[in-house]
Amino acid sequence: MALLLAALAAGAAYVMQPIGGWPGVAPVDGADPTRLEAHVRMLAETLAPRSWKRTDNLDRAAAYVAAELRRAGARVSEQAYHVDGAGQYRNVIGSLGPETRERVVVGAHYDAAGAFAGADDNASGVAGLLELARLLSARDATAARIDLVAFTLEEPPYYDTRWMGSHVHAQALQREGAVVRGMIARDVPGSQRFPHPLLRLVYPSTGNFIAVIGRLGEARLARRVKRAMQAATRLDVYSMNGPAWIPGLDFSDHRSYWAHGYPAVMVTDTAFYRNDRYHTARDTPETLDYGRMAEVVRGVHAAVLMLAR
Numbered sequence: 001m002a003l004l005l006a007a008l009a010a011g012a013a014y015v016m017q018p019i020g021g022w023p024g025v026a027p028v029d030g031a032d033p034t035r036l037e038a039h040v041r042m043l044a045e046t047l048a049p050r051s052w053k054r055t056d057n058l059d060r061a062a063a064y065v066a067a068e069l070r071r072a073g074a075r076v077s078e079q080a081y082h083v084d085g086a087g088q089y090r091n092v093i094g095s096l097g098p099e100t101r102e103r104v105v106v107g108a109h110y111d112a113a114g115a116f117a118g119a120d121d122n123a124s125g126v127a128g129l130l131e132l133a134r135l136l137s138a139r140d141a142t143a144a145r146i147d148l149v150a151f152t153l154e155e156p157p158y159y160d161t162r163w164m165g166s167h168v169h170a171q172a173l174q175r176e177g178a179v180v181r182g183m184i185a186r187d188v189p190g191s192q193r194f195p196h197p198l199l200r201l202v203y204p205s206t207g208n209f210i211a212v213i214g215r216l217g218e219a220r221l222a223r224r225v226k227r228a229m230q231a232a233t234r235l236d237v238y239s240m241n242g243p244a245w246i247p248g249l250d251f252s253d254h255r256s257y258w259a260h261g262y263p264a265v266m267v268t269d270t271a272f273y274r275n276d277r278y279h280t281a282r283d284t285p286e287t288l289d290y291g292r293m294a295e296v297v298r299g300v301h302a303a304v305l306m307l308a309r
Contacts, residue, residue: 031131031135031294031295031297031298031301032131032294033290033291033293033294034290035131035134036124036127036128036131036290036293036294036297037127037285037288037290039068039123039126039127039130039131040119040123040124040127040285040288040290041285042064043061043064043110043118043119043123043126043127044112044117044118044119044123044283044284044285045117045285047060047061047064048112048116048117048118049112049114049115049116049117049118050110050111050112050118051111051112051113051114051115051155052086052089052111052153052155052157052158055086055087055088055089058089058110058111058152059090061110061111062078062090062092062110062150062152065092065110065126065129065130065150066078066092066094068130068133069092069094069130069133069148070094071134072094072130072133072134072136073096073133073137074094074095074096074133074148075094075095075096076092076093076094076095077092077093077095078090078091078092078093079091079092079093079165079168079169079172081163081168083153083158083163089152089153089163089165090152091149091150091151091152091165091168091169092110092149092150093147093148093149093150093169094133094147094148094149095145095146095147095148096133096136096142096145096146096148097142097144097145097146097308098142098143098144098145099145100143100144100145101177101178101179102143102144102145102178102179102180102181103144103145103146103147103178103179103180103181104144104145104146104147104180104181104182104183104184104304104307104308105146105147105149105169105173105180105182105183105257106129106132106146106147106148106149106183106184106300106304107129107148107149107150107151107166107169107183107253108122108125108126108128108129108149108150108151108253109122109125109126109150109151109152109153109154109155109165109166109253110122110123110126110150110151110152111151111152111153111154111155111165112155113155113156113279114155114279116279116280116281116283117281117283117284117285118283119283119284119285119287119288120278120283120287120288121278121279121283122154123285124288124293126150127293128293128296128297128300129148129150131294131297132148132297132300132301132304133148135297135298135301136301136304136305141309142305142308142309143308143309144181144307144308144309145308146304146308149166149169151164151165151166151169151253152165153165154166154253160255164253164256165253166253166254166255166256166257167256167259169256170256170257170259170260170262171260173260173262174260174261180257180262180263181263181307181308182221182225182263182264182265182307183254183257183262183263183264183265184225184265184267184300184303184304184307210229210233210235210236210237210238210267210268210269210296210299211237211238211239211240211267211268211269212225212226212229212237212238212239212240212265212266212267213239213240213241213242213265213266213267213268214239214240214241214264214265214266215241215242215243215258216241216242216243217241218241218263218264218265219239219241221263221265222239222240222241222265223239224303224306224307225239225265225267225303225306225307226238226239228299228302228303228305228306229267229299229300229302229303230299231302232298232299232301232302232303233295233296233298233299233302234295235292235295235296235299237299254266267296267299267300267303
């Protein structure tokens with residue numbers, strides 16, 4: 001699951017939940033595991049596959065996301081654009097809070113790779129985005145606007161191209177002169193892998209934590225997001241800042257915001273370094289842990305409010 005914060009890369013970026021249940025977990029401060037699972041199943045079962053070739057399902061997914069954002073009280077707009085030789089695609093944006101030039105962006109991509117269901121990658125991130133919209137409300141007084149963005153075309157063949165939905169969105173923010181405060185996915189020993197062996201000396205070998213990943217020079221943002229999440233969730237939260245050449249550090253929508261000069265972090269369960277179901281037919285709704293997903297949403301909610309106030 002990937003959540004992205006335009007100062008938090010939550011998305012798509014990205015928080016995947018560990019496999020196996022968390023017994024006794026009830027809705028946490030309104031973050032409801034049952035509701036999260038319903039969103040995942042809608043996207044990964046009813047609206048699958050969601051590849052770039054299936055514009056019909058992508059349009060249906062975009063309509064579903066827009067309806068849920070409106071239900072949560074967000075001001076909804078669409079960012080439609082045409083891809084040569086492929087057709088029209090759209091980002092869906094739900095805005096909350098005052099109409100300010102400054103904003104916090106939270107994003108997740110709703111497309112999926114190939115013919116796969118894409119439950120963790122990335123129906124889970126979109127489910128978290130929709131549940132976050134429901135938790136954010138008018139009583140949450142913020143000084144900055146909060147934009148919740150569901151991106152399209154994050155997966156190949158459009159990953160790392162100008163057609164990537166997050167690139168289109170970040171480029172539009174740059175044109176507007178928007179000031180982005182920030183952009184925010186198995187519980188057995190050895191279940192956690194790393195892109196570099198030295199990281200094993202610092203981070204746990206058991207995949208039961210959430211990581212806040214940032215680039216060099218933006219450690220303060222990563223630490224602020226980590227502290228806000230730690231205060232609001234029972235999950236262990238770690239942060240890391242490193243160079244973009246480390247494999248996986250920029251493998252999500254937050255890279256588009258970095259490319260346009262905006263601060264961004266990715267909130268992630270480390271994706272394919274923990275979940276070997278990524279981009280396979282085994283990435284299905286029943287493999288996700290919705291209790292822990294609710295904990296992540298709770299933590300991201302606290303981080304968003306921290307950035308927006």
